[in-house]
Amino acid sequence: MWGTLPRIFDRACSYYADRTALVDGERRLTYTEMHDWANRVGNALVRLEVGKGDRVGLLMPNCLEFIPTMCGIWKAGAAITQMPTRASAEDFHYYLDDVQASTLIYHEAFDEAVAQIRDRLPGLQHVIRLSAGDPLPGALDYDATLQRESASTPAIEPHVDDLAFVGFTSGTTGVPKGVLQTHATWSHYAVTAGLEIGDIRPGEVFAHAAPLTHFSQTFVMPTFMRGGTNVILPGFDLDLLLDTIEGEGVTATAVVPTIVYMLLDHPRRDKVDLSTLRTVVYAGSPMAPDGLRRALETFGPIFVQTYAGTEPGYMTCLRKEDHRLDSPEWIERLASAGRPMYHVDLTIRDAAGHVLPPGEPGEICAAQPGQMVGYVDASRDAETMQDGWVRSGDIGYVDAAGFVFIIDRQKDMIVTGGFNVFPRQIEDLLITHPAVAQCAVIGVPDPRWGEAVKAVVVTKPGSDVSAEALIDVVKQHKGSVWAPKSIDFTDVLPTNPSGKIDKKSLRAPYWAGQRRQVN
CATH class of the missing domain: 3.40.50.12780 (ANL, N-terminal domain)
Known part of the structure; x- marks a missing residue:
């Protein structure tokens, strides 16, 4: 039986009474x-x-x-x-x-x-x-x-x-x-974050630059359980993060992929001692394989990817030892979300709920001790929970070795001319272009095809690229059906409170006046 959160907290405070538990600037x-x-x-x-x-x-x-x-x-x-x-x-x-x-x-x-x-x-x-x-x-x-x-x-x-x-x-x-x-499900969630994902060790110094209202919070209690120090930062100020890693001897942190990309290009990266940093957990969205390869070549094998949802909890993990560049097979797996954790049962299912074989795409479903017990509005439980399984709302497949590849959010899928197009696969191609900093792909109304593929792109400072060149990148790899029919350039992409790109907000102007958000 899992303990209550106060009991876990009290035990840590008893075991490590005189150690530093929290740091916030000059306050300890x-x-x-x-x-x-x-x-x-x-x-x-x-x-x-x-x-x-x-x-x-x-x-x-x-x-x-x-x-x-x-x-x-x-x-x-x-x-x-x-x-x-x-x-x-x-x-x-x-x-x-x-x-x-x-x-x-x-x-x-x-x-x-x-x-x-x-x-x-x-x-x-x-x-x-x-x-x-x-x-x-x-x-x-x-x-x-x-x-x-x-x-x-x-x-x-x-x-x-x-x-x-x-x-x-x-x-x-x-x-x-x-x-x-x-208390039972959340404490299991925290233990999972510490042991199987963060690999929290005795005396860990964990820097929280991501909001504590987001996934970074799940590493607070595991750090306490190992007698470590949680260092609280006000936000993603990269200079402050670099100074804190050096000044506090930070050993671990959790970030969204965008921060990793920004660190790679930061002018002070090579001027700060980052030698204590041995774990970087990235989550919230996938990293493009080319960007991940560059991060591994720059920082070494310190990266861990997690795949989780508010309802199903942590489901998979691409561990440090899985971040390998020594063979085409392992490089291909960098595009995955890793394998299910030991306590997680994970299946891929079709619309009727039938379990699909390896390689077949369908909805990712999971069952585990850390999943939700229900919604505030209990009448909605059946939408997501079925026979002990939680539907993730994500489309993906599992390969023969058990690695889970996420294709896209089920509701982000674009249906154009009767073909199913998954925006994430297009985004992964666009982000490989050296001029592209961020991108999002959405479906917009089209009188002929029902929906047309549109990309919204943020370019890197000082870079320039034409819409035609980016469309051609996708066309060469995926064909004309998947290639964006139009590209908008913008200075910033909207994000929701959890830091994810807000595609609902991006789509809204194009679907204004429509009775539904698909055609």
Whole structure:
């Protein structure tokens, strides 16, 4: 039986009491100091009669306070409602209203957003504001509230099957759905992140430049379990990340592929000592094989890829030893998402639910202990959960050696003239052009073909390339059906709060006035 998250946290704080647990700039906490802080948060919430069955919204940027506050919510027996900080005020309202949150703990950076939505959340009984300035009328001051509380462990004992966490899907293909995780499922998720993905070792120093509301958070508890230090950065400032790796002796970090590409071209890359860095986990989107090859040649075999979803949890891993350049076979596997993890059952299924053989594309489905237990709206469970299996919504296939190749999101697939076209395969070709920094491929309305393939491209600074040249790249490799019929150039691609390219937003102008987003 998996332990509750407070029990795992308390054990780490006991084992490594005097070690440094958290770093945020000049601020540092030992495990004992962090433990006392979390207890005060828990006791404050208990005093406010917040506990089992309650859902507490946590709206904070990357900062020292995030971690002990998160753990304190669990210590009170309540569940965290995770809210990505890059979302809008209306998104925050949606998240809090959907879960019927009783409490919101937020950072003053979000004063304006909270002011817009607070009066429209009648169920929100308590608002606690973290601020360096004056208290906000009607809100409890975070520091003053905690100073009144004992640092003793709250007299609450959550059960492993109690709700611990509510996350939300990215909403790239529709309205975000609230996903429920218990202490058992979330602790399994964390252990998986530490042991099978991050290979967290004793004394690990893990830098969190990615938002703690995203996948980087899953490496916080594993680092504590190994007596390591979590270094909190305010965001993806590459100079700050490089300085922190050198200054703190960072051994591991988790990033999106775009950051790896930017590091490869950073003018200070060779001027900073990165010798301590031995693990870089990349996730959120695939890396183009050519870019990954360059990263391996530059940094060495330090990369790990994960494939996960909010609902199914971590499914596959392309381990360090799988990132090989010594044969065509292994180079081809760099385009995969790796193999299923040891605790994951993974199958490829057709529309009727039949399991498909190796090499046949279909929907990726998984079953494992860390998967969701359901949605906030239980009526939607059957859309995704069937006989213990979670449908990922992704199309892919498994080769004879068990490597999983993701073709595309099921709902991103373009049907043009009766042919199924998968945007990711086109994107992987376009990104190989030396002038292309980022790209996204979508389907747009076409009176003849139903949908036409369109690419939206961001070029590298100082680079120039014609639409015709890029179209020809795809045509040579995939043929005319797959080649974009048009290409738009832009300075930046829109992203959703989790940092993924927001294709729904890209498609919207082209499908305005249409009754549906496919033809």
